[in-house]
Amino acid sequence: MIQGRLIKGVGGLYFVAADGLVYECKARGIFRKKRIIPTIGDNVEISVQSEGKGTIEKILPRRNFLIRPRVTNIDCAVITFAAKSPDINFDLLDRFLILAEYNKIEDIVICVNKSDLSAVDKVVEIYGGIYTVFAVSALENEGIEPLFKHLENKVSVLAGPSGVGKSSLINRLIPGEKRQTGEISRKIERGKHTTRQVELLEAGENTYIVDSPGFTSLGIEMIPPEELVHCFREFEPYLDGCRFNDCRHIAEPDCGLKEHVGKEISPERYERFVKLYEMLCDAGQNY
Numbered sequence: 001m002i003q004g005r006l007i008k009g010v011g012g013l014y015f016v017a018a019d020g021l022v023y024e025c026k027a028r029g030i031f032r033k034k035r036i037i038p039t040i041g042d043n044v045e046i047s048v049q050s051e052g053k054g055t056i057e058k059i060l061p062r063r064n065f066l067i068r069p070r071v072t073n074i075d076c077a078v079i080t081f082a083a084k085s086p087d088i089n090f091d092l093l094d095r096f097l098i099l100a101e102y103n104k105i106e107d108i109v110i111c112v113n114k115s116d117l118s119a120v121d122k123v124v125e126i127y128g129g130i131y132t133v134f135a136v137s138a139l140e141n142e143g144i145e146p147l148f149k150h151l152e153n154k155v156s157v158l159a160g161p162s163g164v165g166k167s168s169l170i171n172r173l174i175p176g177e178k179r180q181t182g183e184i185s186r187k188i189e190r191g192k193h194t195t196r197q198v199e200l201l202e203a204g205e206n207t208y209i210v211d212s213p214g215f216t217s218l219g220i221e222m223i224p225p226e227e228l229v230h231c232f233r234e235f236e237p238y239l240d241g242c243r244f245n246d247c248r249h250i251a252e253p254d255c256g257l258k259e260h261v262g263k264e265i266s267p268e269r270y271e272r273f274v275k276l277y278e279m280l281c282d283a284g285q286n287y
């Protein structure tokens, strides 16, 4: 039995990278009976039947699980936006960050692409103290090296709206990769009814990147309202300084969190927290 990582699935066949080789595998029938679906990113144990062919015998426990794209055991989320064209939608940026936090991904970074078109000051100003911010230009091949260094020996997902340059970045990060970019690639994506194949792309030894189809809006309605505050990483140090144990940090007096808004906490971030909290409460009532 050897251990490997499920990097790709095509019509019931699973491709497992192990010991520098890729094995074409079937899954044991027991998985289907138990309704367990092998998922890209799974750490698996396989038995080898013949050269390059094997069977998935066991799926090891998953550390986390993303639904869109459907992938597990993510080490790092690279929330990717463009400095310009399209302009940064900060509401959407926070939603991507919230989803990554909610999925318990520890290593979250922000990547601002198209730095050739505009400065990235505002992102650095608001987020620089909370997350590592990489300013890059896929077009001019600028800033790629530090980003690549950060991704080494990890499985990373590039998530962000469409048109920000995720595929272009992957083409820079992975030598030889030729992902379709631009408007044509998006027309093709829209035309397909099935979601595009998720795949771990090998960027180096033990280094994988997932390109995900872009989203224009991101549902976070499944998050219980009281969990939201924990998805704002910089709020954490101030959550035990409130007068009330069940403080929602909205309108309560003597709120230890609100005391720091405008100081350590960005007023914009806090405002978006309040708006999203109220949205989540309303969403809960509609169930």
Ligand SMILES: Nc1nc2c(ncn2[C@@H]2O[C@H](COP(=O)(O)OP(=O)(O)O)[C@@H](O)[C@H]2O)c(=O)[nH]1
Pocket: 113, 114, 115, 116, 117, 136, 137, 138, 139, 140, 161, 162, 163, 164, 165, 166, 167, 168, 169, 180, 181, 182, 183, 185, 214
């Ligand atoms: N100016 C500029 N344009 C870029 C850069 N990176 C990508 N683009 C362009 O932005 C468009 C969208 O890129 P694409 O990689 O398809 O974005 P995706 O939808 O996030 O995968 C394409 O027309 C790219 O040529 C960059 O660093 N600077």
Ligand SMILES: [Mg+2]
Pocket: 166, 167, 168, 180, 181, 185, 213, 214
């Ligand atoms: Mg793309």
Ligand SMILES: [Zn+2]
Pocket: 242, 247, 248, 249, 250, 252, 254, 255, 256, 257, 258
């Ligand atoms: Zn409070």
